[in-house]
Amino acid sequence: MIEIKDLHKSYQMGSNSLHVLKGINFEVKEGELVAIMGSSGSGKSTLLNILGMLDVADEGDYHLDGVPIKNMNETKAAQYRNKFLGFIFQSFNLINYKTALENVALPLYYQGKSRKVRQEKAMKYLEQVGLKDWSHHLPNELSGGQKQRVAIARAMVGEPKVLLADELTGALDSTTSYEVMELIQKINDEGNTILVVTHEVDIAHMCKRIVHLRDGIIVKDEKIKQKRASEYVQ
Secondary structure: OEEEEEEEEEEEEEEEEEEEEEEEEEEOOOEEEEEEEEEOOOHHHHHHHHHHHOOOEEEEEEEEEEEEEOOHHHHHHHHHHHEEEEEEEEEOOOOOOOOOHHHHHHHHOOOOOOHHHHHHHHHHHHHHOOOOOOOOOHHHOOOOOHHHHHHHHHHHEEEOOOOOOOOOOOOOOOOHHHHHHHHHHHHHHHOOOEEEEOOOHHHHHHOOOEEEOOOOOEEEEEEEOOOHHHHHHO
């Protein structure tokens, strides 16, 4: 599903160059639930941005579902993002003046789906995350956990090949974090491939594999016995 070979990324900081990723080799198979861990500055957000086609590597190869991701113009990259990827962010990134239903339906608008299809699919995914009754509420009428569920529904509605979650529980309390991870595990159990960037050890252990980054290289990559979030949810 994801193949990364000898990936390098540097940024110019004034007259200096900061080498952020230093030859990353990394594979994710279909249906995996992978945590990417590392301290601040380890390169995990840069790696996620490259995987999400929001940034481009300086060197190395990236294949997504067998397609080489290289030398794409922004239009082509946007098409591939829409087709292959769903994003979940720590800050939810919901549009404040749109209802939960409208927020979830947005990716389908960019895919050119009809209004009827957009509304039906958006409602289906809101129902899946337990928010059918909140479909006409605005984000400021929702709790943090509910906002993240809307964000998950929005990421899922286009039926992407891979879900990329950047600190998806970072803005939530422990109980709500576990509820959100219970939902993520359920989505993964249905066969969806998910990558979770997190600095929280308990969240990482709710995945099936942990990749540890330090100073731009992978220092450890281990399959683990997954902890089920449902055991922590009251």
